[in-house]
Amino acid sequence: MVLDVHFLLPYIQAKLKTESIDLFLHSGVSELGKGAYSKTYLVKSSVGKLVIHVVQDSHTIEQFQNAERRFFLSQFLKHHPKVPTALMITYGQVEDTVYTVQEYMPGKEIKHVKDEIEHLQHLAEIISYLHNVNLRGGGYLKFNGDKPEGIHTNWYLFLRRFTFFWFKSIYQYVTKENISESLSSESYVRIQSKLKKYFRKYKTYFEGLRCNLLHGDLSLGNILIDGKRVSALIDLDFSMVGDPAWDFAFRDHLHKNLLPLYFSEMRGLGVDIDEDHFRFRISLYEPIIKLAITNSLKRKPNINIKKDLAHIESMIDNLV
Numbered sequence: 001m002v003l004d005v006h007f008l009l010p011y012i013q014a015k016l017k018t019e020s021i022d023l024f025l026h027s028g029v030s031e032l033g034k035g036a037y038s039k040t041y042l043v044k045s046s047v048g049k050l051v052i053h054v055v056q057d058s059h060t061i062e063q064f065q066n067a068e069r070r071f072f073l074s075q076f077l078k079h080h081p082k083v084p085t086a087l088m089i090t091y092g093q094v095e096d097t098v099y100t101v102q103e104y105m106p107g108k109e110i111k112h113v114k115d116e117i118e119h120l121q122h123l124a125e126i127i128s129y130l131h132n133v134n135l136r137g138g139g140y141l142k143f144n145g146d147k148p149e150g151i152h153t154n155w156y157l158f159l160r161r162f163t164f165f166w167f168k169s170i171y172q173y174v175t176k177e178n179i180s181e182s183l184s185s186e187s188y189v190r191i192q193s194k195l196k197k198y199f200r201k202y203k204t205y206f207e208g209l210r211c212n213l214l215h216g217d218l219s220l221g222n223i224l225i226d227g228k229r230v231s232a233l234i235d236l237d238f239s240m241v242g243d244p245a246w247d248f249a250f251r252d253h254l255h256k257n258l259l260p261l262y263f264s265e266m267r268g269l270g271v272d273i274d275e276d277h278f279r280f281r282i283s284l285y286e287p288i289i290k291l292a293i294t295n296s297l298k299r300k301p302n303i304n305i306k307k308d309l310a311h312i313e314s315m316i317d318n319l320v
Helices: 009-017 060-077 117-128 155-176 186-207 244-248 252-270 277-298 304-317
Strands: 028-032 038-045 047-056 088-094 099-101 138-144 147-152 213-216 223-226 229-233 240-242
Touching: 009 088, 009 099, 028 147, 038 213, 060 088, 060 099, 060 138, 099 252, 117 213, 117 229, 117 252, 138 155, 147 155, 147 240, 155 186, 155 240, 155 277, 155 304, 186 277, 213 244, 240 244, 244 252, 244 277, 277 304
Parallel strands: none
Antiparallel strands: 028 038, 038 047, 047 099, 088 099, 138 147, 138 240, 213 240, 223 229
16 A cells, blocks of 8 residues: 555645645655554644644545544534644545644653653543533434534443444454354354343443543553643544543553542542442443454454453453
């Protein structure tokens, strides 16, 4: 795959002109990073440094929809300045390539929470504020006018539908690739039965939860620091409406040091929070998130699907 920003620049320049923004291309375009199907560039402009992200894969429609959703979320978060994140200026598609243009956020990634204690108080403030943005529905975001809401009517419906979708997707992949030793038909039926039992047991539990705006992917690499402050939360691709405990599931790096500060901030915002109940919900979500991760990485050469599913099944057994 040949992925280069330069053929896109005339289109991006024309789009930015409508926003009264000029690119200073004489200063050059530098590559910031790349993935399997994407590249990120830095360029100077009349409004400061901008980041151009380009994606080219076989799922062009899905990538465009993701860019559109991130754009509208960025516009929505402009009204919530306590949640620092990059403002997306525009997005578009040229042939099979999707691009986004957003402001550059200074800072570096948090590497180890234990070395960044001074930033945790600010991070707790940001996440607690984000988790107090009340929205309708549950699950991934859609936009009704300028305000986001979940694609499902409640959190339970989202969890159940996507859990079985992720699991079925894994099974279809191993069947197609003729690697049934990773997930045999017998194992598929057995684990599926356990997942149904899990959702029967916790249905009313999930349906009664208070749902708010979630980041959806609070890995250390998505938290930028600059000086003694958190400069930005980035990569809100998996933002959703749901239970705040979801943001902490499978995030052991946040549990010990951040949770006590987070609970304190939530109480300061008037939220009556049961710490033990919250921690239990974190454990409830861990097999589901692990399943989602396994599905997203199933094509990677170093992924051990059989081992991952055994771990997921063990976690479900402990919960049901």
